[in-house]
Amino acid sequence: MAVTGGTSGRAMSWRQFRAILRKDIVMELRTKEMVTSMGLYALLTMVIYQVALSQSGTAFDPRLIAAGLLWLAFVFTSMLGLNRSLVHEKDQGCLEALLLSPVDRPVIFFAKATGNFIFLLIVEVLTIPVFGFLFLQGRGFGGQFWMIPAVLTAASLGIAGVGTLLATMSVNTTGKDFVLAVLFIPLMYPLLLAAVSATTAAVLGGPDAAAGFWAGMRMIGAYDAIMLLVAYGLYEFIIGA
Amino acid sequence: MPSATAIETAIEVRGLERTFGARKALADITLTLPRGAFLSVFGPNGAGKTTLVRVLTTLTPPSSGSARILGMDVVKDAVELRSRIGLISHNPLLYPDLTAEENLLFFAEMYGVQDPKDRVRELLASVELDHRRLDLVRTFSRGMLQRASICRALLHRPEVLFLDEPYSGLDPHAMDILDGLIDQIRSEHTFVMISHDLAKGLELCSHALILARGKVVMQAPRAELDDAAFAETYRSVVGMGVA
Amino acid sequence: MKNRVTGVLLVLGGVLTTVSFIVAFFVAGVPDFGTVTVANEVQTERSLIEIAAEGFKYGRPDWGQKIFYFHVPVALSSFLVFIFTAYYGARFLLSKNREFDTKARIATEVTLVFVVLTMITGVLWTKAAWDVWWEWEPRLTTYFIMTLLVIAYFVLRNSIDDEERRATYAAAFGILAFVDAPISFAITRLIPSTHPVIERGGLETPMLLSFLCGLFGMLMIGYAVYQVRVREEMLKERLESLKASLEG
Numbered sequence: 001m002a003v004t005g006g007t008s009g010r011a012m013s014w015r016q017f018r019a020i021l022r023k024d025i026v027m028e029l030r031t032k033e034m035v036t037s038m039g040l041y042a043l044l045t046m047v048i049y050q051v052a053l054s055q056s057g058t059a060f061d062p063r064l065i066a067a068g069l070l071w072l073a074f075v076f077t078s079m080l081g082l083n084r085s086l087v088h089e090k091d092q093g094c095l096e097a098l099l100l101s102p103v104d105r106p107v108i109f110f111a112k113a114t115g116n117f118i119f120l121l122i123v124e125v126l127t128i129p130v131f132g133f134l135f136l137q138g139r140g141f142g143g144q145f146w147m148i149p150a151v152l153t154a155a156s157l158g159i160a161g162v163g164t165l166l167a168t169m170s171v172n173t174t175g176k177d178f179v180l181a182v183l184f185i186p187l188m189y190p191l192l193l194a195a196v197s198a199t200t201a202a203v204l205g206g207p208d209a210a211a212g213f214w215a216g217m218r219m220i221g222a223y224d225a226i227m228l229l230v231a232y233g234l235y236e237f238i239i240g241a
Numbered sequence: 242m243p244s245a246t247a248i249e250t251a252i253e254v255r256g257l258e259r260t261f262g263a264r265k266a267l268a269d270i271t272l273t274l275p276r277g278a279f280l281s282v283f284g285p286n287g288a289g290k291t292t293l294v295r296v297l298t299t300l301t302p303p304s305s306g307s308a309r310i311l312g313m314d315v316v317k318d319a320v321e322l323r324s325r326i327g328l329i330s331h332n333p334l335l336y337p338d339l340t341a342e343e344n345l346l347f348f349a350e351m352y353g354v355q356d357p358k359d360r361v362r363e364l365l366a367s368v369e370l371d372h373r374r375l376d377l378v379r380t381f382s383r384g385m386l387q388r389a390s391i392c393r394a395l396l397h398r399p400e401v402l403f404l405d406e407p408y409s410g411l412d413p414h415a416m417d418i419l420d421g422l423i424d425q426i427r428s429e430h431t432f433v434m435i436s437h438d439l440a441k442g443l444e445l446c447s448h449a450l451i452l453a454r455g456k457v458v459m460q461a462p463r464a465e466l467d468d469a470a471f472a473e474t475y476r477s478v479v480g481m482g483v484a
Numbered sequence: 485m486k487n488r489v490t491g492v493l494l495v496l497g498g499v500l501t502t503v504s505f506i507v508a509f510f511v512a513g514v515p516d517f518g519t520v521t522v523a524n525e526v527q528t529e530r531s532l533i534e535i536a537a538e539g540f541k542y543g544r545p546d547w548g549q550k551i552f553y554f555h556v557p558v559a560l561s562s563f564l565v566f567i568f569t570a571y572y573g574a575r576f577l578l579s580k581n582r583e584f585d586t587k588a589r590i591a592t593e594v595t596l597v598f599v600v601l602t603m604i605t606g607v608l609w610t611k612a613a614w615d616v617w618w619e620w621e622p623r624l625t626t627y628f629i630m631t632l633l634v635i636a637y638f639v640l641r642n643s644i645d646d647e648e649r650r651a652t653y654a655a656a657f658g659i660l661a662f663v664d665a666p667i668s669f670a671i672t673r674l675i676p677s678t679h680p681v682i683e684r685g686g687l688e689t690p691m692l693l694s695f696l697c698g699l700f701g702m703l704m705i706g707y708a709v710y711q712v713r714v715r716e717e718m719l720k721e722r723l724e725s726l727k728a729s730l731e732g
Contacts, residue, residue, distance in 0.1 A: 088336070093333075094334055099300055103320075165656075172653075173643035173653075183640060186633045187633070189629050190670075234660065238653065240302075262582040262721060
């Protein structure tokens with residue numbers, strides 16, 4: 001090759017991976033579009049939760065449903081972000097320019113998924129204290145704190161990976177966000193169930209907490225491993241179509 | 242790796258077909274283009290021009306037949322081939338929320354260009370965009386976008402350039418600049434241009450081709466071309482409409 | 485040849501399913517489900533109506549439990565047909581041959597019919613077994629998710645204009661959905677929750693016979709319907725391509 005010099009394939013892929021990721025981060029830092037829209041959306045969900053819980057009385061312990069409420073907020077905000085992240089690529093035909101460059105297709109998948117993972121994690125980390133402040137004051141945290149970041153990381157990995165594949169499809173359909181929701185939620189069901197279970201164990205604590213937490217984590221791990229592998233395998237077909 | 246014939250031949254297409262179910266986007270396309278040539282592809286909307294360019298730029302695999310560019314197969318050697326071809330489309334293919342320089346540096350990384358900063362500066366200067374290099378692409382006029390887009394396509398010094406209706410949407414001034422740029426790089430590159438504009442396409446080309454309903458209707462080197470007959474064929478084909 | 489096989493399978497499937505029903509009502513006992521204990525023998529001298537009436541009167545869900553012989557075969561068949569969605573999806577992705585896309589689509593159509601039947605019988609079953617119309621029991625939940633996945637498959641298809649892209653995306657989603665369904669089932673079972681999990685033991689001979697008749701009958705019907713639909717679609721496509729070649 002005339003211009004590319006002697007860089008090996010793997011070094012080149014790594015360089016491309018970083019370039020795509022850096023570009024997404026620079027664009028996000030400039031427009032703050034994804035994090036603001038996702039953060040605001042999460043905040044709005046909190047208002048809805050307040051309405052939903054307004055008649056539950058003082059005896060009701062919101063910790064029992066805290067994990068469910070949190071993951072519900074994360075699922076909807078993540079769809080918003082995933083959709084945005086691919087619309088950027090599609091807008092001016094940039095995806096085509098990306099595909100024209102000598103890049104292995106999986107590199108695009110990993111770079112986009114990593115970007116989405118980072119943004120999702122940021123929004124989650126911002127949302128949790130707000131949620132705790134609004135709904136869980138004076139209730140105390142039952143489990144061990146490190147469990148929360150562990151669940152967040154593991155489950156967000158699956159959301160970002162599968163979500164990136166689905167968003168790559170839905171961005172080419174007529175009903176973008178609607179189609180994404182229809183594809184995304186049923187596919188995410190097992191992951192969410194496991195994540196809510198593990199998070200609940202962490203929030204409530206108690207003697208069975210560790211067992212419940214690890215049961216959930218194992219299932220999140222299994223889901224991540226299987227679904228990410230399938231998504232990785234399918235991405236090349238999707239992005240070329 | 243390029244064989245001996247590839248030194249002379251830039252593009253070699255044999256029995257190329259692109260079908261899905263009953264629909265034939267491209268049917269039995271055969272063409273040979275020597276290095277340094279300029280091929281203009283004419284045809285009505287839906288004739289398969291864009292599909293042809295997509296196949297030649299490795300974006301879409303052919304259903305049957307073969308296409309070799311610089312001796313490399315568009316399917317088997319796709320990744321290597323991509324680093325030696327470029328595309329200038331009517332779409333700028335630049336990120337609106339990045340500056341011109343950031344855009345070009347990004348694509349330089351994707352192509353593994355050496356000394357990307359110097360290369361980007363050099364290119365931006367050559368299209369007189371040096372003073373706007375730190376501005377967001379979002380703020381560019383159509384003509385400036387097209388110039389930046391040309392820089393993007395030339396970053397990695399491609400040997401074959403594909404132009405997909407590069408003149409569409411340009412004002413006369415921008416067209417002049419584009420003319421000048423093509424003229425500058427004409428001698429070192431092989432060109433394939435899709436065009437609606439018969440006069441413009443014929444003015445630039447060394448080879449011409451008319452495509453209709455996925456088939457080659459007429460194909461000839463510019464020197465052997467009877468302009469009147471060519472124009473007549475083109476008009477009759479446009480009347481045929483979409484396949 | 486294939487035509488006749490399809491016809492024979494359709495008839496045979498119908499007969500087997502009917503036999504399964506009859507066996508279920510007159511011969512086979514009632515399986516024991518979860519917390520609900522029911523009489524192990526059905527007195528065959530009495531009329532079905534009487535049994536049903538008594539069942540309802542004493543809260544004995546004999547009648548409702550019979551749905552088991554229909555519900556489980558349909559559920560299993562739906563999953564077996566769904567395998568074809570993934571199988572032909574994968575073949576399509578590797579070959580880009582439109583025929584495989586058509587086959588995958590029709591397999592998914594048949595899956596949809598079976599999955600909806602599973603849902604309906606499942607709801608009847610929960611009503612009989614636990615006296616509620618809906619229970620988030622792992623199997624039912626999985627089928628609920630599977631219904632949504634199959635519907636999503638068609639929503640996806642309908643929202644893409646370009647034929648090849650539609651086929652590619654549908655194939656990919658079909659494979660994802662097929663992998664997701666068993667994970668759903670595993671996780672709904674393994675996650676500790678407040679919902680019942682049914683442990684099913686072995687079946688006695690008459691029950692097993694009835695069950696197997698139902699299962700094979702359903703599979704035959706499914707296969708026959710699939711074949712008929714495939715043939716119809718293939719003819720349609722041939723017509724289309726003839727039309728296209730006339731124009732060209």
